[in-house]
Amino acid sequence: MTLNIGVIGTGAIGREHIRRCSQVLQNARVVALNDINRSNCEQIVRDFDLQAEIYDNAHDLITAPEVQAILVTSWGPTHEAFVLAAIQAGKAVFCEKPLAVTAQGCMNIVEAEMASGKKRVQVGFMRPYDSGYLALKSVLESGEIGEPLMLHCAHRNPEVGDAYTTDMAITDTLIHELDVLRWLLKEDYVSAQVIYPRKTRKASSHLKDPQIVLLETTKGTRIDVEIFVNCEYGYDIQCEVVGEAGIARLPEPMSVQTRRAARLSTGILTDWKKRFIDAYDVELQAFVNNVLSGNMTGPSAWDGYAAAVAADACVAAQRSGNIEPIAMPARPAFYD
Numbered sequence: 001m002t003l004n005i006g007v008i009g010t011g012a013i014g015r016e017h018i019r020r021c022s023q024v025l026q027n028a029r030v031v032a033l034n035d036i037n038r039s040n041c042e043q044i045v046r047d048f049d050l051q052a053e054i055y056d057n058a059h060d061l062i063t064a065p066e067v068q069a070i071l072v073t074s075w076g077p078t079h080e081a082f083v084l085a086a087i088q089a090g091k092a093v094f095c096e097k098p099l100a101v102t103a104q105g106c107m108n109i110v111e112a113e114m115a116s117g118k119k120r121v122q123v124g125f126m127r128p129y130d131s132g133y134l135a136l137k138s139v140l141e142s143g144e145i146g147e148p149l150m151l152h153c154a155h156r157n158p159e160v161g162d163a164y165t166t167d168m169a170i171t172d173t174l175i176h177e178l179d180v181l182r183w184l185l186k187e188d189y190v191s192a193q194v195i196y197p198r199k200t201r202k203a204s205s206h207l208k209d210p211q212i213v214l215l216e217t218t219k220g221t222r223i224d225v226e227i228f229v230n231c232e233y234g235y236d237i238q239c240e241v242v243g244e245a246g247i248a249r250l251p252e253p254m255s256v257q258t259r260r261a262a263r264l265s266t267g268i269l270t271d272w273k274k275r276f277i278d279a280y281d282v283e284l285q286a287f288v289n290n291v292l293s294g295n296m297t298g299p300s301a302w303d304g305y306a307a308a309v310a311a312d313a314c315v316a317a318q319r320s321g322n323i324e325p326i327a328m329p330a331r332p333a334f335y336d
């Protein structure tokens with residue numbers, strides 16, 4: 001059985017996911033495309049030799065009879081309306097992060113999905129599918145390092161464009177940590193604080209970079225995440241868990257070591273697309289398999305909501321300079 005997919009938004013990640021669905025995954029086929037720029041879709045049809053209908057209106061793509069599942073890879077503020085329309089049409093939907101740009105928007109999706117009586121939504125949080133994070137989680141769950149007490153994390157990008165703003169460090173960048181650390185620890189957050197170290201001269205005048213986010217979880221585990229999006233040297237994701245009996249670190253991506261000219265060195269990736277390339281493959285294959293088998297297991301609309309609630313508190317903390325509480329409602333049984 002092959003899943004017929006319609007894609008809304010054919011920019012950077014949309015293009016990557018279309019390549020994946022057409023050339024890497026099993027049992028997936030892209031049959032419909034929509035983008036605010038029709039020429040993007042035409043280019044993709046040529047580049048990947050697709051047999052796909054181009055729709056000028058995303059809502060027509062969502063309701064098209066040949067489309068069984070939707071990938072939403074357009075600009076964040078458009079996600080909520082497209083996901084709600086997909087639920088309304090009774091179709092499964094994979095939505096890139098953020099599920100919606102506000103926690104209330106995510107809650108609207110949660111409520112619509114529960115009212116539809118069936119899980120249909122997977123959020124594009126790919127790190128829980130990354131082999132490194134999976135290995136780290138299995139060490140924590142083995143009890144080898146005891147109960148986790150502290151996490152030291154970093155999310156570094158070589159550079160960002162002028163359009164990147166201070167709050168995007170939370171809503172676009174930290175959002176991945178907010179999801180994956182909650183998944184890793186199986187705990188929600190209770191408070192957030194943001195502090196600003198000395199600013200790098202590489203950041204644009206309106207951007208505070210780097211930032212340090214301090215989170216506390218329900219069990220009192222303390223997490224510090226350094227966000228440094230003009231670090232110059234690479235795309236570098238770090239996560240170290242300090243437990244009662246030892247320390248576990250996220251493995252580095254595989255890289256050949258060289259000894260040359262009196263130096264021992266290994267490469268560091270610079271492109272986010274490459275750092276999690278396998279995880280993107282696995283998350284989308286899981287979505288395809290789950291839709292075909294009728295059992296959705298990936299990051300849910302509730303996970304999208306939980307990350308958004310924490311992100312809202314972090315943005316409030318950026319602005320207030322205070323420790324802001326994070327109030328997470330109890331998870332509905334629908335998402336157990």
Ligand code: NAP
Nearest residue numbers: 009010011012013014035036073074075076078096097098
């Ligand atoms: P992008 O390159 O700007 O692509 C978005 C595409 O959607 C653009 O072609 C854009 O057109 C189009 N678009 C905007 N509004 C639309 C609408 N109303 N209907 C149809 N198409 C519309 O952005 P991107 O980097 O691919 O990011 C897309 C989403 O994926 C974002 O939410 C981002 O946060 C997420 N993302 C996730 C990851 C991850 O690691 N999971 C990585 C990258 C991106 P215009 O260019 O004309 O606006």
